[in-house]
Amino acid sequence: MAEAHQAVGFQFTVTPEGIDLHLSREVLKHIYLSGVTSWRKRVIRFKRLVKIFSGRRPLLYSFQASLPRLPVPSVDDTIRRYLESVRPLLDDEQYKQMEIVANEFKKDPAPKLQKYLVLKSWWSTNYVSDWWEEYIYLRSRGPIMVNSNFYTMDLLYVTPTHRQAARAGNVVHAMLQYRRKLERGEHTPLRALGIVPMCSFQMERMFNTTRIPGIETDFIQHLKDRKHLVVYHRGRLFKLWLYYGGRHLTPSELEVQFQRIINDPTEPQPGEKMLAALTAGERVTWARARLKYFSQGTNKVSLDAIETAAFFLTLDDESHGYDPENIKSLDVYAKSLLHGKCYDRWFDKSFSLVIYKNGKMGLNAEHSWADSPIVGHMWEYVLATDCFQLGYTEEGHCNGDLNKNLPPPTKLQWDIPPECQTVIGKSYALAKEIADDVDFHGCLFDDFGKGLIKRCRMSPDAFIQLALQLAHFRDKGEFCLTYESSMTRMFKEGRTETVRSCTWESTAFVRAMEDKEETNETRLELFRKAAEKHQNMYRLAMTGSGIDRHLFCLYIVSKYLGIDSPFLKQVLSEPWRLSTSQTPQQQLNLIDIQKFPKYVGAGGGFGPVADDGYGVSYIIIGENLITFHISSKFSSPETDSYRFGQNIRKAMMDIQALFDIKTKKL
Numbered sequence: 001m002a003e004a005h006q007a008v009g010f011q012f013t014v015t016p017e018g019i020d021l022h023l024s025r026e027v028l029k030h031i032y033l034s035g036v037t038s039w040r041k042r043v044i045r046f047k048r049l050v051k052i053f054s055g056r057r058p059l060l061y062s063f064q065a066s067l068p069r070l071p072v073p074s075v076d077d078t079i080r081r082y083l084e085s086v087r088p089l090l091d092d093e094q095y096k097q098m099e100i101v102a103n104e105f106k107k108d109p110a111p112k113l114q115k116y117l118v119l120k121s122w123w124s125t126n127y128v129s130d131w132w133e134e135y136i137y138l139r140s141r142g143p144i145m146v147n148s149n150f151y152t153m154d155l156l157y158v159t160p161t162h163r164q165a166a167r168a169g170n171v172v173h174a175m176l177q178y179r180r181k182l183e184r185g186e187h188t189p190l191r192a193l194g195i196v197p198m199c200s201f202q203m204e205r206m207f208n209t210t211r212i213p214g215i216e217t218d219f220i221q222h223l224k225d226r227k228h229l230v231v232y233h234r235g236r237l238f239k240l241w242l243y244y245g246g247r248h249l250t251p252s253e254l255e256v257q258f259q260r261i262i263n264d265p266t267e268p269q270p271g272e273k274m275l276a277a278l279t280a281g282e283r284v285t286w287a288r289a290r291l292k293y294f295s296q297g298t299n300k301v302s303l304d305a306i307e308t309a310a311f312f313l314t315l316d317d318e319s320h321g322y323d324p325e326n327i328k329s330l331d332v333y334a335k336s337l338l339h340g341k342c343y344d345r346w347f348d349k350s351f352s353l354v355i356y357k358n359g360k361m362g363l364n365a366e367h368s369w370a371d372s373p374i375v376g377h378m379w380e381y382v383l384a385t386d387c388f389q390l391g392y393t394e395e396g397h398c399n400g401d402l403n404k405n406l407p408p409p410t411k412l413q414w415d416i417p418p419e420c421q422t423v424i425g426k427s428y429a430l431a432k433e434i435a436d437d438v439d440f441h442g443c444l445f446d447d448f449g450k451g452l453i454k455r456c457r458m459s460p461d462a463f464i465q466l467a468l469q470l471a472h473f474r475d476k477g478e479f480c481l482t483y484e485s486s487m488t489r490m491f492k493e494g495r496t497e498t499v500r501s502c503t504w505e506s507t508a509f510v511r512a513m514e515d516k517e518e519t520n521e522t523r524l525e526l527f528r529k530a531a532e533k534h535q536n537m538y539r540l541a542m543t544g545s546g547i548d549r550h551l552f553c554l555y556i557v558s559k560y561l562g563i564d565s566p567f568l569k570q571v572l573s574e575p576w577r578l579s580t581s582q583t584p585q586q587q588l589n590l591i592d593i594q595k596f597p598k599y600v601g602a603g604g605g606f607g608p609v610a611d612d613g614y615g616v617s618y619i620i621i622g623e624n625l626i627t628f629h630i631s632s633k634f635s636s637p638e639t640d641s642y643r644f645g646q647n648i649r650k651a652m653m654d655i656q657a658l659f660d661i662k663t664k665k666l
Contacts, residue, residue: 169255235273271416281427350628451623577613606628
């Protein structure tokens with residue numbers, strides 16, 4: 001996932017002077033602060049219990065108090081699993097050296113670091129999540145556009161209306177309905193496999209949330225019910241009230257308001273058009289500009305309107321979406337959602353909703369507050385509500401009576417001096433360079449899907465991950481450290497863990513596939529072993545026995561204690577040249593895709609993680625379709641996203657052929 005980019009080579013400094021005891025106090029202070037934050041959350045959640053126990057059916061937070069804490073693995077287990085994971089990537093001499101470094105770390109200072117970590121696990125709700133949010137996301141000083149934010153697409157085949165204002169009206173109203181149910185805890189609790197309750201804490205900050213830039217670190221500002229949103233259209237920014245007479249605006253009322261914005265003939269004020277480029281550039285540059293030019297007067301009032309809005313909306317002046325006649329349509333669509341023009345999305349908002357001129361839409365989401373399944377949950381609700389509950393008239397307008405007596409949206413006012421416009425221009429230039437370097441390819445694989453894979457008695461995720469290993473070897477002629485994002489939400493405040501998908505078993509299978517003298521029987525046997533290994537690693541990651549989050553937290557403790565660890569430095573600096581993530585679907589089961597096969601989402605994706613690597617997000621849609629979102633960098637002579645997509649397609653077909661099962665659609 002995009003988080004893999006942030007997890008490589010991050011650094012921070014601890015400034016206290018003095019002896020080791022003083023440094024120990026420093027780490028104890030941060031452990032204490034983690035606990036204080038956890039207790040504040042517990043007080044808030046205790047209040048929710050009153051609502052929970054007064055109802056008859058389970059509410060969103062009904063199982064929150066009963067979730068277990070994320071366990072701290074033993075150092076021995078983590079080191080053993082780590083060495084096992086890097087064995088296929090190292091020659092004998094390199095592996096021998098790694099064993100020596102790892103075993104030295106295991107003797108000292110690992111036991112000392114582990115004690116502090118165990119103490120943190122007793123005191124705080126989750127020993128990983130607060131540090132993960134702070135050090136992987138908020139302390140990163142590089143641009144978050146492309147490098148951290150991710151995107152989600154609209155329905156693949158269906159556009160319910162081609163009227164931009166009407167689509168915005170229905171979708172915004174559906175989001176307000178979702179937010180109200182979220183605030184009341186009325187959503188059905190999520191469960192893994194439909195049985196095991198999962199943590200819902202990430203959903204709390206979905207709306208009314210902004211990442212605020214700082215010199216050394218950013219922070220997340222989350223507010224209670226906000227009654228407005230901010231809309232960007234043709235370089236102008238408007239404030240739109242979402243309530244009228246104590247109620248939400250209806251879809252038809254919202255359509256009227258959005259159409260007023262579209263029809264507004266005024267030109268952008270000086271510096272206004274590209275203002276959001278500040279959120280796409282370096283964080284320190286944005287933080288300093290915010291302090292210097294937006295801390296008082298008109299600019300502060302207008303910036304506050306953006307940062308306190310429920311979310312950000314762009315009425316885009318372009319048309320995008322999937323066109324079966326245009327092989328590059330998904331590529332351009334994805335790039336538009338991922339970075340747009342670099343100044344027409346507010347990348348600091350929890351999410352920016354983008355409505356295109358032709359009625360298509362999508363999301364750009366900031367990553368620090370939550371992971372993609374959380375955004376996907378809301379998105380599924382919105383798509384289903386938009387199409388099957390709210391609907392449109394025959395002319396494509398929102399249903400309901402028009403109310404033209406509403407006060408019009410307010411145009412935000414700015415007083416941006418020339419020197420600030422220069423800063424905006426520099427941020428834009430940097431962001432555009434990043435955006436122009438993104439090589440993206442959307443690959444629709446419809447030769448077969450989950451249905452056939454299950455007939456092979458295989459895990460669809462394991463099948464796809466092994467296909468990615470085969471495709472990568474064919475693409476670059478070598479194996480690489482591979483990141484697959486897994487969730488740990490069966491634990492309190494759990495977020496993600498890494499599954500290291502390149503294993504000894506997977507490399508043996510890939511080599512057998514490339515050995516022309518090998519039999520299909522042997523290849524199939526090796527495939528089954530590799531798939532079983534992958535599934536076991538995935539289970540370990542989900543149940544708190546992963547490798548990377550434990551090592552990450554040990555590294556944080558070592559920095560606070562002023563302990564230099566060559567082993568941890570090396571582990572945390574290893575690049576993930578293949579970063580992958582599966583997009584969940586049908587979390588809510590609001591759309592029967594057997595009955596309405598055209599009403600399927602296209603999934604989403606993220607930017608390239610390594611300069612010479614690939615980012616791959618995939619979504620398994622129904623029984624017969626898998627969509628791959630592939631990103632890399634044009635500047636790398638080693639990568640080509642379209643080529644990698646073709647290699648994935650061939651790898652999928654070659655693996656299917658081992659099972660001798662026809663690829664007819666189920």
